[in-house]
Amino acid sequence: MRLATSRDGSRDGRLLVIRRDGEAALDAGHVARSLQDALDRWEEVVPSLRALSATLDAGDVDGVPLDPAALAAPLPRAYEWVDGSAFLHHVRLVRRARGAEPPADLGDVPLLYQGGSGVLLGPTDDVPLPDPAMGLDFEGEVCCILGDVPAGARAAGSAPHVRLLCLANDLTFRNLVPAELARGFGFFQSKPATSFSPFALTPDELGPAWRDGRVHLPLTVRWNGRVVGTADAGAMHFSFFQLLEHAARTRAFTAGTILGSGTVSSEDPGAGWSCIAEARALEMIESGRAQTRFLAAGDTVEIEMRDGQGRDLFGRISQRVVAAGEGS
Amino acid sequence: MRLATSRDGSRDGRLLVIRRDGEAALDAGHVARSLQDALDRWEEVVPSLRALSATLDAGDVDGVPLDPAALAAPLPRAYEWVDGSAFLHHVRLVRRARGAEPPADLGDVPLLYQGGSGVLLGPTDDVPLPDPAMGLDFEGEVCCILGDVPAGARAAGSAPHVRLLCLANDLTFRNLVPAELARGFGFFQSKPATSFSPFALTPDELGPAWRDGRVHLPLTVRWNGRVVGTADAGAMHFSFFQLLEHAARTRAFTAGTILGSGTVSSEDPGAGWSCIAEARALEMIESGRAQTRFLAAGDTVEIEMRDGQGRDLFGRISQRVVAAGEGS
Numbered sequence: 001m002r003l004a005t006s007r008d009g010s011r012d013g014r015l016l017v018i019r020r021d022g023e024a025a026l027d028a029g030h031v032a033r034s035l036q037d038a039l040d041r042w043e044e045v046v047p048s049l050r051a052l053s054a055t056l057d058a059g060d061v062d063g064v065p066l067d068p069a070a071l072a073a074p075l076p077r078a079y080e081w082v083d084g085s086a087f088l089h090h091v092r093l094v095r096r097a098r099g100a101e102p103p104a105d106l107g108d109v110p111l112l113y114q115g116g117s118g119v120l121l122g123p124t125d126d127v128p129l130p131d132p133a134m135g136l137d138f139e140g141e142v143c144c145i146l147g148d149v150p151a152g153a154r155a156a157g158s159a160p161h162v163r164l165l166c167l168a169n170d171l172t173f174r175n176l177v178p179a180e181l182a183r184g185f186g187f188f189q190s191k192p193a194t195s196f197s198p199f200a201l202t203p204d205e206l207g208p209a210w211r212d213g214r215v216h217l218p219l220t221v222r223w224n225g226r227v228v229g230t231a232d233a234g235a236m237h238f239s240f241f242q243l244l245e246h247a248a249r250t251r252a253f254t255a256g257t258i259l260g261s262g263t264v265s266s267e268d269p270g271a272g273w274s275c276i277a278e279a280r281a282l283e284m285i286e287s288g289r290a291q292t293r294f295l296a297a298g299d300t301v302e303i304e305m306r307d308g309q310g311r312d313l314f315g316r317i318s319q320r321v322v323a324a325g326e327g328s
Numbered sequence: 329m330r331l332a333t334s335r336d337g338s339r340d341g342r343l344l345v346i347r348r349d350g351e352a353a354l355d356a357g358h359v360a361r362s363l364q365d366a367l368d369r370w371e372e373v374v375p376s377l378r379a380l381s382a383t384l385d386a387g388d389v390d391g392v393p394l395d396p397a398a399l400a401a402p403l404p405r406a407y408e409w410v411d412g413s414a415f416l417h418h419v420r421l422v423r424r425a426r427g428a429e430p431p432a433d434l435g436d437v438p439l440l441y442q443g444g445s446g447v448l449l450g451p452t453d454d455v456p457l458p459d460p461a462m463g464l465d466f467e468g469e470v471c472c473i474l475g476d477v478p479a480g481a482r483a484a485g486s487a488p489h490v491r492l493l494c495l496a497n498d499l500t501f502r503n504l505v506p507a508e509l510a511r512g513f514g515f516f517q518s519k520p521a522t523s524f525s526p527f528a529l530t531p532d533e534l535g536p537a538w539r540d541g542r543v544h545l546p547l548t549v550r551w552n553g554r555v556v557g558t559a560d561a562g563a564m565h566f567s568f569f570q571l572l573e574h575a576a577r578t579r580a581f582t583a584g585t586i587l588g589s590g591t592v593s594s595e596d597p598g599a600g601w602s603c604i605a606e607a608r609a610l611e612m613i614e615s616g617r618a619q620t621r622f623l624a625a626g627d628t629v630e631i632e633m634r635d636g637q638g639r640d641l642f643g644r645i646s647q648r649v650v651a652a653g654e655g656s
Contacts, residue, residue, distance in 0.1 A: 011582070077407050079405050113514055114441075130578060173578060182431070185509075188442065191579075193580070257446050324479075
């Protein structure tokens with residue numbers, strides 16, 4: 001089952017069920033007024049949502065043609081956005097390029113940070129760039145949307161906590177990162193609002209590509225129309241279940257918490273990169289000088305994932321960078 | 329006007345208006361079903377809520393006797409919990425004791441971290457302690473609950489963004505902090521769910537004690553019944569308005585975001601301390617050895633603030649620490 005959120009002027013938008021071909025949608029607001037509402041009452045509403053989805057796929061109803069520009073993030077505001085950094089190649093590469101050591105326990109203890117979650121961008125929303133000197137970068141990621149997770153939850157047995165999967169563009173102001181991390185309190189200004197894919201999928205939609213708490217499919221990232229990354233999202237060192245166990249060690253999470261993989265990253269040079277920082281890090285290491293520039297006003301970024309049959313699973317994140325005066 | 333949230337089995341609880349003496353409440357669920365709902369439609373609902381408050385204070389209705397144990401946090405789940413560290417004395421003392429340097433720009437750039445906000449504790453909720461070796465500590469703080477804040481908001485003119493004020497007990501596992509901060513991604517496991525005061529107040533309730541984006545009143549902290557802190561919350565180096573400007577530099581915030589002051593802290597030794605870490609830091613500096621222990625199962629922590637006339641403004645955070653097996 002694939003779900004989405006249409007903008008209807010409300011803060012949480014309206015819940016849609018998406019047809020298998022991604023071309024049409026059925027309003028599900030009578031079952032749950034928003035995706036958050038559905039997540040709050042998941043066991044109760046899932047049978048009705050699945051029935052709507054089956055009706056739509058069977059052609060028993062037409063649905064309405066889907067307009068990607070009318071979609072918000074699946075959760076336009078979420079209670080938590082917890083982002084991991086589970087692709088160790090990315091951590092090693094980016095830290096090496098800025099002369100910082102990766103933590104000694106990098107392979108044993110997951111890295112997670114708490115992101116801002118009150119304002120999340122939709123898949124076709126413009127990305128505001130207050131100042132090109134901030135070094136705006138994209139980051140292609142895979143995310144879980146969780147149900148209620150008790151404190152002390154373990155990786156083993158946590159599969160039922162994963163209600164939905166989606167993609168994210170975890171935008172980052174690279175040039176604000178070193179100073180913020182040096183101050184010890186983690187990212188803040190360096191992480192503007194994150195963008196999410198049009199659709200959120202129940203894990204069964206991925207078939208065998210969802211296993212071991214990982215999505216075993218390549219993530220396609222395009223910058224100004226050119227494919228720059230096709231890295232395998234299944235190469236996560238820590239699975240989503242392990243990230244969840246780490247996150248839940250000392251507290252519980254409410255339904256609708258979004259848990260991210262961190263930048264999808266591959267040691268295979270042929271797979272390219274899912275963020276500019278990696279391209280620059282490789283250049284730094286090879287030639288001592290980063291040459292690839294960061295995002296500029298007018299640039300476009302597209303992120304999508306297709307299954308083995310070429311089916312577009314999550315819909316496409318397709319954003320344009322726009323100049324935004326600081327303080328305007 | 330003072331607002332609170334009663335537990336009614338729902339995720340967000342039910343909105344109450346509190347009588348001036350704090351002894352009775354009036355259900356406001358017909359105006360807004362929850363505090364979040366009220367914050368979402370603030371301009372629209374405030375006149376009705378103020379009318380209910382006036383009716384209750386005038387004795388035109390009796391209200392129902394207030395049971396503090398029936399109260400949840402004003403926002404049992406919030407979209408963001410952004411916590412500052414605006415009392416520089418606290419930062420200097422705690423870092424000095426653990427041999428870490430405060431940032432060189434400590435007095436110029438606010439320290440803020442993104443806290444977990446999906447599960448927040450009520451004022452009388454037990455505090456789970458999975459392992460005494462984690463070094464559980466309390467932190468008495470003052471908080472704002474914000475309305476919608478646009479990206480790029482400035483300190484000047486931001487007073488209207490402050491909808492409500494409340495208190496917090498920002499619980500911290502001190503012994504998990506050094507390793508987490510060393511890894512660069514900020515606090516995560518070291519910050520379990522934060523607890524909040526019974527009441528959230530519109531700023532006018534504080535009269536002249538609310539000025540310059542600060543609450544100019546002492547915060548009283550008791551540990552096992554003994555007053556350990558009476559520091560002036562007005563001694564914030566950065567005002568809430570300055571914290572807000574820093575937070576909003578690269579993104580917007582949705583209504584219901586909670587913005588914290590950080591541990592209220594005073595250079596005056598007679599004012600004591602609002603967290604155990606400060607007591608231990610002073611001992612370390614004076615004698616080379618921290619002697620005051622962290623929280624243990626059975627301990628109680630109380631946090632409250634009274635005005636010049638002795639009126640209890642926010643109600644009392646009154647919590648007991650209970651053993652909780654890790655993974656249980």
